[in-house]
Amino acid sequence: MSSVLKSQLQERLLAEASRRRLAFLQAVQALDGNLALQLEQLSPDEWADLSTLAAWPQLQPHIKQLKQLDAALCQQQLGLYGLCSDCEAELTFEQLYQDPCRQRCTPCEQKYLATQQGSWKL
Numbered sequence: 781m782s783s784v785l786k787s788q789l790q791e792r793l794l795a796e797a798s799r800r801r802l803a804f805l806q807a808v809q810a811l812d813g814n815l816a817l818q819l820e821q822l823s824p825d826e827w828a829d830l831s832t833l834a835a836w837p838q839l840q841p842h843i844k845q846l847k848q849l850d851a852a853l854c855q856q857q858l859g860l861y862g863l864c865s866d867c868e869a870e871l872t873f874e875q876l877y878q879d880p881c882r883q884r885c886t887p888c889e890q891k892y893l894a895t896q897q898g899s900w901k902l
């Protein structure tokens with residue numbers, strides 16, 4: 781992938797980071813103002829690990845999104861951004877542009893979803 785495309789993806793990921801973090805803070809603010817203040821004291825990459833958040837089931841989808849985001853940002857720092865976390869195949873520009881936090885190539889994503897569905901049936 782060219783460096784121009786890579787820098788476009790980097791900008792896209794950072795924009796997605798701001799968007800997800802703002803949406804999360806707003807959701808917390810609506811539930812508990814003190815908790816929102818507490819979060820603002822922390823670095824955003826520590827938010828998903830805050831144990832008090834487990835008390836709010838309605839925040840779990842946001843927390844999942846934050847964890848995906850943290851993983852993508854961490855991969856970017858390591859120079860591994862855009863590689864499938866299972867088979868290390870390079871994801872395409874289109875895949876990453878559509879979902880900047882995407883972790884898997886299409887075959888691995890399908891396998892992953894199949895195992896998830898399998899565990900729900902148990």
Ligand SMILES: [Zn+2]
Binds near residue numbers: 866867885887
């Ligand atoms: Zn893969």
